Amino acid sequence: MILLRIYFCVLLLFSGSETLKGQPLDTTAARLEIDSLLQLNKRLVAERKLEVALEAVEHAEKIAFVTFGEKHLQYANCLLNHGRVYYNMNRFEDAEPLYEKARQIYENTTGKDNLQYALCLNYLALVYHDIGKFDKAEIFYKDVRNIREKILGNQHAEYAKAINNLAVLYVDMGRYNEAEPLYLETKDIQKKTLGVSHPSYASTINNLGVLNFQLHNYKKSEEYYLEALKIKEETSGREDADYAWGMNNLGALYVKIGDYEKAELFLLNAKSIREKVLDKKHPDYAASLNNLAELYSETGYLEKAIQYYMETIAIRKSVFGEKHPEYGLALSNLGGAYFQMSDFEHAELFFLQANS
Numbered sequence: 001m002i003l004l005r006i007y008f009c010v011l012l013l014f015s016g017s018e019t020l021k022g023q024p025l026d027t028t029a030a031r032l033e034i035d036s037l038l039q040l041n042k043r044l045v046a047e048r049k050l051e052v053a054l055e056a057v058e059h060a061e062k063i064a065f066v067t068f069g070e071k072h073l074q075y076a077n078c079l080l081n082h083g084r085v086y087y088n089m090n091r092f093e094d095a096e097p098l099y100e101k102a103r104q105i106y107e108n109t110t111g112k113d114n115l116q117y118a119l120c121l122n123y124l125a126l127v128y129h130d131i132g133k134f135d136k137a138e139i140f141y142k143d144v145r146n147i148r149e150k151i152l153g154n155q156h157a158e159y160a161k162a163i164n165n166l167a168v169l170y171v172d173m174g175r176y177n178e179a180e181p182l183y184l185e186t187k188d189i190q191k192k193t194l195g196v197s198h199p200s201y202a203s204t205i206n207n208l209g210v211l212n213f214q215l216h217n218y219k220k221s222e223e224y225y226l227e228a229l230k231i232k233e234e235t236s237g238r239e240d241a242d243y244a245w246g247m248n249n250l251g252a253l254y255v256k257i258g259d260y261e262k263a264e265l266f267l268l269n270a271k272s273i274r275e276k277v278l279d280k281k282h283p284d285y286a287a288s289l290n291n292l293a294e295l296y297s298e299t300g301y302l303e304k305a306i307q308y309y310m311e312t313i314a315i316r317k318s319v320f321g322e323k324h325p326e327y328g329l330a331l332s333n334l335g336g337a338y339f340q341m342s343d344f345e346h347a348e349l350f351f352l353q354a355n356s
Helices: 027-046 050-068 073-088 092-109 115-130 134-152 157-172 176-193 199-214 218-236 241-256 260-277 283-298 302-320 325-340 344-355
Strands: none
Touching: 027 050, 027 073, 050 073, 073 092, 073 115, 092 115, 115 134, 115 157, 134 157, 157 176, 157 199, 176 199, 199 218, 199 241, 218 241, 241 260, 241 283, 260 283, 283 302, 283 325, 302 325, 325 344
8 A cells, every 4th residue: 555644733051950959940940941941852853853852851851840840831841842752753652641641730730721731632642643543533633623713713723733633534544525624624724824835735735635646536636746745845945854745645646547657756756855854764764665665566576565565564663563554554565565476475474464
């Protein structure tokens, strides 16, 4: 199965040596240091300097705990940012309890009708979505949508992000009829509030391309993909992870319609960009390997396909674990390649593993 991308929306000032001995800082000084460390953490996450980001947020968390206690909003904010670092490291099982603990603090201090509470729910939904717990993800995405609609109204960009994420989930669940009106509503809101040159608008156009791909409307899908890719190139340049997803999606489309020469060009470019801006252990890089394997399987280069499928399996096992549907899908794809080679013994082995 071809994998498509749907988009969802250093200087360490470790001056608080007294806090590490259990002595709280003055609360004003503590707030300033925590805020500085969290801003630094966010910048480092954006730059993919995740190990240093983790050090920054862990230090902020210690200061917040000692100075304000474990039920304070400052501590909840640190937990939320700590979870984001783990999420970006693909350590989903480590992120989830931090988000949940932060959620409980927000609920007890600010109540549920609060944008920070909604943000925490959104992060939890993303974790459950990524680990394949779709029912739990749907509940949280709907809660986020309802809170943002109540506070911001249904024409706000943050509301649009909420319904976009819900639509992404519905596509992954195969509920295409429910996804399409949400995407179209997202597109209309973003066009009014952000404009047609905004990256978020481009992501929604891309998502409509994915939806039409799944519905076998390939010409319409290509039109959406090309429009989104043009905006991404103009706003972010070509050395960008989102631009790579656009290339990946077009490559997957061209595999499907049998334009294999064009497909290989786009898929290899996407793989090259991801190798530069992410790394070879990232699930997006694995998606590139999987799609290239699909191409080579379609065109009869089965040994090459098997090599890429095996690399995909190794990454997904490391990132998602053996119970995730993406891991099972990769095993099934590898079994299919062996079946094409008439190696029925290996084919049966991987088919059985995929269904276990």
